[in-house]
Amino acid sequence: MAGINLGTRLRKLFTVEKLSESFFDDLEDLLIEGDLGAKSVNGIINQLKLEMKTQKVKTESDFIKILRNYLSDNIVSLNYKPNMENTNIVLILGVNGVGKTTTIAKLAAYFKVEFGMESVLSAGDTFRAAAIDQLIFHGNKLGMRVVHQQHGADPGAVIYDTIDSAVSKGDKMIIADTAGRMHNKDNLVKELKKIDKIISNKIPENRYKKFLVIDATTGQNGLRQAESFHEAVGLDGIILAKYDSASKGGIVVSICRDLKVPVLFLGTGESYSDLVKFNKELFLNNLLGL
Numbered sequence: 001m002a003g004i005n006l007g008t009r010l011r012k013l014f015t016v017e018k019l020s021e022s023f024f025d026d027l028e029d030l031l032i033e034g035d036l037g038a039k040s041v042n043g044i045i046n047q048l049k050l051e052m053k054t055q056k057v058k059t060e061s062d063f064i065k066i067l068r069n070y071l072s073d074n075i076v077s078l079n080y081k082p083n084m085e086n087t088n089i090v091l092i093l094g095v096n097g098v099g100k101t102t103t104i105a106k107l108a109a110y111f112k113v114e115f116g117m118e119s120v121l122s123a124g125d126t127f128r129a130a131a132i133d134q135l136i137f138h139g140n141k142l143g144m145r146v147v148h149q150q151h152g153a154d155p156g157a158v159i160y161d162t163i164d165s166a167v168s169k170g171d172k173m174i175i176a177d178t179a180g181r182m183h184n185k186d187n188l189v190k191e192l193k194k195i196d197k198i199i200s201n202k203i204p205e206n207r208y209k210k211f212l213v214i215d216a217t218t219g220q221n222g223l224r225q226a227e228s229f230h231e232a233v234g235l236d237g238i239i240l241a242k243y244d245s246a247s248k249g250g251i252v253v254s255i256c257r258d259l260k261v262p263v264l265f266l267g268t269g270e271s272y273s274d275l276v277k278f279n280k281e282l283f284l285n286n287l288l289g290l
């Protein structure tokens with residue numbers, strides 16, 4: 001919703017239309033524009049209609065409060081804590097250009113600050129020519145090890161080697177990159193399932209997490225992406241990149257509501273420190289302009 005404050009528009013709608021015939025139609029349009037997604041919006045409208053019958057909704061703040069509560073009930077957040085004793089792996093997924101590789105570098109910086117943990121970066125995107133160099137560049141800047149093979153190598157083999165080397169050296173955290181694009185979607189899904197199987201055979205479930213990066217500016221496409229990846233390998237969490245853009249990230253409401261996958265972090269810029277833990281209250285205040 002480029003540059004327009006959803007909260008301001010919602011309050012104005014309430015004040016001007018006062019629950020008239022067109023109120024819920026216009027409300028629906030506003031929420032859809034806010035990237036909340038058709039299914040979520042239907043749920044919100046039904047809930048509002050119900051609550052507005054039973055509760056006195058006199059002011060726009062009464063109305064915003066009901067809306068906020070509904071959204072709050074549908075958003076799940078998660079505070080990721082790695083195992084400090086054994087090797088953990090975080091597999092970073094997402095379609096091309098959403099911010100995966102940048103997010104990997106930010107996560108490595110975050111794990112260092114938050115847990116004093118060095119990460120090993122695994123160059124699992126062997127599909128795009130420059131992807132390996134990009135990860136090596138970040139590894140050099142961060143002073144962290146990068147395990148890689150040549151362009152076109154089998155990503156499963158790269159990640160397999162990374163795990164073996166991390167376990168033998170006693171490294172506690174692996175962050176693995178993946179290709180966002182393949183020759184076609186079926187190939188990508190096949191490749192990801194293979195990678196998933198390789199990792200699952202080496203690292204137990206409680207130390208293996210699959211995080212999907214979503215670009216905050218892609219709107220409802222983000223929900224479709226999450227559905228595809230969730231169906232292919234099962235997601236443990238969402239990282240919403242480019243939250244510093246005009247988007248307020250309404251898309252995560254749909255993802256949480258429909259897939260029950262929690263949100264972990266927001267990417268708020270291009271520097272290593274631009275990764276913040278997802279805070280539901282702050283997120284909702286920002287979404288609704290409170």
Ligand SMILES: Nc1nc2c(ncn2[C@@H]2O[C@H](COP(=O)(O)OP(=O)(O)OP(=O)(O)O)[C@@H](O)[C@H]2O)c(=O)[nH]1
Pocket residue numbers: 094095096097098099100101102103125128131179180181241242243244245266267268269270274
């Ligand atoms: N403003 C902003 N830009 C970001 C953020 N995260 C990533 N970017 C930028 O988005 C662009 C793409 O980021 P990458 O990390 O290369 O994305 P990717 O998903 O690895 O891309 P592919 O490897 O091509 O699939 C880069 O210019 C990043 O600097 C963010 O949180 N905010």
Ligand SMILES: [Mg+2]
Pocket residue numbers: 100101102125131177
């Ligand atoms: Mg990349």
